[in-house]
Amino acid sequence: MKILEIITVPFFTPRGTAFSSLERTKALARMGHTVHVLTYPIGDPINVENVYVHRIPRLPFITSIQMGPSFKKLILDVSLAIKTAWWLLVHGPFDIILAHEESAFWVALLKPFVKGSFIYDMHSSLAEQLSNFRYSKSNIIRKLFESLEQLALQKADGVIVICPELEALVRRIAPRAPVGLIENLPVSWDVEPPPMEQIDLLRSMLRLDNCRIVLYTGSFGKNQGVELALEAVARLASELPDLRLVLIGGTGADMARVRSFAETRDMDGFSLFLAPQPHTMMPTYMALADILLSPRCEGTNTPLKIYSYLSSGKPIVATNLLTHTQVLSSGIAELVEPDSASLAEGILKVISDAEYAARLGREGARLAREVYGIERYMQQLQEVLHLAVPPQCRVR
Secondary structure (H helix, E strand, C coil): CEEEEEECCCCCCCCHHHHHHHHHHHHHHHCCCEEEEEECCCCCCCCCCCEEEEECCCCCCCCCCCCCCCHHHHHHHHHHHHHHHHHHHHHCCCCEEEEECCHHHHHHHHHHHCCCEEEEEECCCHHHHHHHCCCCCCHHHHHHHHHHHHHHHHHCCEEEECCHHHHHHHHHHCCCCCEEECCCCCCCCCCCCCCHHHHHHHHHHCCCCCCEEEEEECCCCHHHCHHHHHHHHHHHCCCCCCEEEEEECCCHHHHHHHHHHHHHCCCHHHEEEECCCCHHHHHHHHHHCCEEEECCCCCCCCCCHHHHHHHHCCCEEEECCHHHHCCCCCCCCEEECCCHHHHHHHHHHHHHCHHHHHHHHHHHHHHHHHHCCHHHHHHHHHHHHHHHCCHHHCCC
């Protein structure tokens, strides 16, 4: 089939929604479809057969954008909405218009004027993001987002959600919407396990020889709980002097905020801050770790990192919140309350009990193999496509 995909994040950059969007794009291409991607001017090129990326014009005053809602993102979205309308008019018809995140809002408005099935790829509730990223306290703006979200769900021929809580939200807002749950793949599902020599070399380069390592990967947004992680490890510094916290993924203002937090509390001695790393290197970084940490303190969507954590076979310590418990249970991970004291207790429990740590790692890897593998992912995606585009409606 001929698919028009609209991606409203820098594509590609190593961040959650971009990874999720890339895996969706790669899967569609693997299934034999031709995919035309409309996206921002920011991001690294991708090289996937049968995938063609078309970017809106670069604006000299926008060279990067932070995660979550922002004025810069609004400007890019307006430009992308115009390009979407132009593409549908000049290059259509398409079998499917696959709209990620807020692009579903303008596709829903354009739907009466174009052919093709509309699938809303819903990575999060945009109305909820306003609260999570503390973008605005205005009830008017929140109501506007809620109304647009409801419109998109009602107009969509198919809806993809990435976690059970989003599925429940969709069914509350639009009970008749044809929704399919497709949970994310581990980021490095198609990367070969690293050889021991590569792991040892990285450990030496990072000066982490003879250290016990707690690893966090992902953005440094305030809802991620990175400061909680620093406080937790600080509580253990005297008892476990060889413990090191490695934090991967911070950029821009978020990185500056967290580094400042660490510096003013003398936490630099046991913490290491790294910028986002190539996804092909993530298995190597995870192989270094004694514990993988997810201290998120807000939100309901399952963090993309959780699927990679499970696949790694390393023990996980995570906060006991819906954002994690949609996937994790007490038999799979050490679940703790979202405060630094509880997080420290969880880290200490896992790192002090080798048998318990190994059991958590084995159970996590088993769950990743049986539930979150590529075969099931492709099957679920195929089901959504068939639901949204009956054979008689496909472009000839």
